[in-house]
Amino acid sequence: MDHIEDHEGFVDNRDFVMGSSNLYEKEDHEDEEPFLPPQTPESMLTIGMEWPNIFECRSFMRNFAITQRFTFRQKKNDSKRIRYVCKERPSCPWWVFITRLNDGHTMTLKNGNFIHECSGKNGTLNRNANAIWVAKEIENLIRDASTTKPMQISNIVYRRFGVRVSYYIAWNARNMVMEKKVGSYDKGYALCPELCIQIQKSNPSSIATCSREDALDEFTKGCRPILGLDGCFLKGKYGGQCLSIISLDANNGLFPIAVFLCRSKCQATWIKFLILVQGQLTLHPSKLTFISDRQKGLVEAVLQVFPHSNHRFCFRHMYKNFKQLYRGTYLVTLAWNVSKAYKKFVMKFFLDKLGVAEPDAKTWLEREPYESWYRSYFDASTKCEHVTNNFPESFNNWIFKIRDKPLNKMVERLNLMQMTLIKARERGGTKAYRLDTEFRTPSTRGRVRGRGRAEEPSQLPQSSTPISTQPSQQSQQSQPSQPFQPSHSTGQHFRTPRQDPNA
Numbered sequence: 001m002d003h004i005e006d007h008e009g010f011v012d013n014r015d016f017v018m019g020s021s022n023l024y025e026k027e028d029h030e031d032e033e034p035f036l037p038p039q040t041p042e043s044m045l046t047i048g049m050e051w052p053n054i055f056e057c058r059s060f061m062r063n064f065a066i067t068q069r070f071t072f073r074q075k076k077n078d079s080k081r082i083r084y085v086c087k088e089r090p091s092c093p094w095w096v097f098i099t100r101l102n103d104g105h106t107m108t109l110k111n112g113n114f115i116h117e118c119s120g121k122n123g124t125l126n127r128n129a130n131a132i133w134v135a136k137e138i139e140n141l142i143r144d145a146s147t148t149k150p151m152q153i154s155n156i157v158y159r160r161f162g163v164r165v166s167y168y169i170a171w172n173a174r175n176m177v178m179e180k181k182v183g184s185y186d187k188g189y190a191l192c193p194e195l196c197i198q199i200q201k202s203n204p205s206s207i208a209t210c211s212r213e214d215a216l217d218e219f220t221k222g223c224r225p226i227l228g229l230d231g232c233f234l235k236g237k238y239g240g241q242c243l244s245i246i247s248l249d250a251n252n253g254l255f256p257i258a259v260f261l262c263r264s265k266c267q268a269t270w271i272k273f274l275i276l277v278q279g280q281l282t283l284h285p286s287k288l289t290f291i292s293d294r295q296k297g298l299v300e301a302v303l304q305v306f307p308h309s310n311h312r313f314c315f316r317h318m319y320k321n322f323k324q325l326y327r328g329t330y331l332v333t334l335a336w337n338v339s340k341a342y343k344k345f346v347m348k349f350f351l352d353k354l355g356v357a358e359p360d361a362k363t364w365l366e367r368e369p370y371e372s373w374y375r376s377y378f379d380a381s382t383k384c385e386h387v388t389n390n391f392p393e394s395f396n397n398w399i400f401k402i403r404d405k406p407l408n409k410m411v412e413r414l415n416l417m418q419m420t421l422i423k424a425r426e427r428g429g430t431k432a433y434r435l436d437t438e439f440r441t442p443s444t445r446g447r448v449r450g451r452g453r454a455e456e457p458s459q460l461p462q463s464s465t466p467i468s469t470q471p472s473q474q475s476q477q478s479q480p481s482q483p484f485q486p487s488h489s490t491g492q493h494f495r496t497p498r499q500d501p502n503a
């Protein structure tokens, strides 16, 4: 510093900058030989040495490993005993065994082999140097955590202890130091709603509001505008119902939008629920299509809250009623084919066949609005061909195991399940897009190229007899064993003829 104070010695400004910048030059110099603290007697291990409690003991051992430049693995680490071995084991015989004394807190080194046969690596990453350790060590070293960058922390740790810590560990350590000073960042978010309430209470004319709108971004950006509505019973002591709105993403994966826990399923509760999510759902750029099993009050509720949306009904429920009136596999299969035909003339073809076999059955089917029941009349903007309400029912089965939990635990568990689901999908998606297209199924390839299923190559029916098989109730119920990817259809096969088979 002497030469800086003596400014007479500088020839021009550049010399001054060179002279003063060396104040920080050493700190930024990464390849410098790390400074290690002198070896104190405490840094040597001896049998019988003691620590006042397990936390002191763990902290000592971690420091010991880092300053001695080796990494240990924890073979046993509970409240009573600790057994560490060298990471290079079995080639390195180093190990220690520490146990708790009868007083219940003092830890003592019982046994061990303190000779390493591995070569400690200088300046490399040491897994023992985790964020908690870094935070503890740098807390007194850095003057102001808010202005210290993670890379600077990494350099400080390297100079002081000779270990490199990753940017991520340094970033985490910096946050820990900051949180000690300014409080928890997570809590800051959690307390925001309460803060708004308190502000409005203490000063009623204030404007204070908080909302989280990003949660449904994935619906508006990544899902088709199809929304399955369904409800299921809660199985806890006090019963109740869980109403849910479920959408499908581009890969036909379930996308839970919202659940509503209430006493009973009726028009009033559906209206209340739909009004709550109305603002978010209408952000979707396309016209919304609801699909439900025409529960009591639900149709009216949807009509009231979303008057301009489409509403489809689950054909399986219609089929149940149909089956009671008109018996026989042939009739029922024809009815399913009417519903599942992709093109209007094919639908008409099967409807006429049904009319020949049983005129009353044709009339019975025809009195329902076509655009709510028959695929060929669906609004194509939805890009979704489902004629059944299977996917919301898959959701009900997915949450089957948590439906008997107390309310708070159920919501917490559901939240966790959803996060796991979305994260797994995100990981799978990244992997799938890396894979060559030959590994994809034809339908996935079609979707990736932006083609609908209806445009896939089709074949003529082999005979005039419908080729579909009847779905059983069992197959519906067994489906939730894989709730994440509900099947396209109820297990029936239908091929769209390119020309009228009568011709």
Ligand SMILES: [Zn+2]
Residues within 6 Å of the ligand: 070, 086, 087, 088, 092, 093, 094, 116, 117, 118, 119
């Ligand atoms: Zn070793």
